[in-house]
Amino acid sequence: MSTYRYTMPPEWAAHKATWLSWPHKLESWPGKFEPVPFVFAEIAAWLSTSEEVHINVLDDEMARNARELIGADPHAEAVMDRIFFHCIPTNDAWCRDHGPNYVFLQEDERMEKVIVNWEYNAWGGKYEPYDDDNAVPERVGSLQHLQVVSTGMVLEGGAIDVNGKGLLLTTEACLLNPNRNPAMSRHEIEGELLKYLGARKVIWLGDGIAGDDTDGHVDDMSRFVDEITVVTAVEDDPEDENYLPLKENYERLTQCSDLEGRPLQIIRLPMPEPVYFDGERLPASYANFYIANSLVLVPTYRSSRDRIALDLLQGCFPYRKVVGIDCSDLIWGLGAIHCITHEEPLRTY
Helix, strand or coil, X not given: CCCEEXXXXXXXXXXXXXXXXXXXXXXXXXXXXXXXXXXXXXXXXXXXXXXXXXXXXCCHHHHHHHHHHHHCCCCCCCCHHXXXXXXXXXXXXXXXXXXXXXXXXXXXXXXXXXXXXXXXXXXXXXXXXXXXXXXXXXXXXXXXXXXXXXXXXXXXXXXXXXXXXXXXXEEHXXXXXXXXXXXXXXXXXXXXXXXXXXXXXXXXXCCCCCCCCCCCCHHHCEEEEECCEEEEEECCCCCCCCHHHHHHHHHHHHCCECCCCCECEEEEEECCCCCEECCEECCCCCCCXXXXXXXXXXXXXXXXXXXXXXXXXXXXXXXXXXXXXECCCHHXXXXXXXXXXXXXXXXXX
């Protein structure tokens, strides 16, 4: 009898590429779309110095415009022959949530890279249409001639984080929200995470941060930086609305252990000063960083705490260059760097 096992590598495992979906939906950054493609171009340029960059676009014209912006970016010298464009239509630009979730499937002695195709419903049906976004994993799988394994369960990439050694971080606020999988119990949801992502233990946090329209994605709060270490956002101002939920999540993490019973190492990551636009509190967080092969791209917000966060994360990744990316404009779309990127691991892991 054949035995199957899925394993999702941690983000710091070697990448073949990073995937992006080029921005085009004006309503995602109402009244402030113009600077957004330049931020994407800066991120793509930096990533191309580390690994391949694959970008979903609507058509050839969008690809030409994007290529021109990336090549002209003043912040990083883009490696243009590492950048590839694919005419895969999208409704929006949040590739972390609609992009391909690559895992390795072991069947007996064979190990192959496959795509787990979770359902995507735009964070509980908040933004329609989302049919093209939901189809991205299958279209990428067809492009790459990879097996696509469909689960039928709604799950966004920003809702989970793994350490590659059996631990998975998520939040009750998101995964147990009835706008995702109302017919599934907590136990059933855990079962799917364990089955398809190679997790053996799910660590549940509570509520998300203010301004987050995803109902509490974990990638705005707590992230593995190695197999036993989690950086977690904290707010030191008791009057701030993030103070109590982040305090509770920190306290939960201090009670957690790995599969061998070792306590997790918890590092406190400061929150930036509150960021507002048009009177709306935005989900600005340094935890929304992205780990590439040779880089860690960290969102900054023109805050006095930017340098503290960059230095702290540089200490977590001594063999990668930590680069701050000004996300003061990008965050108006209610997401930052991790929200727009999705890693593709190498075939061997």
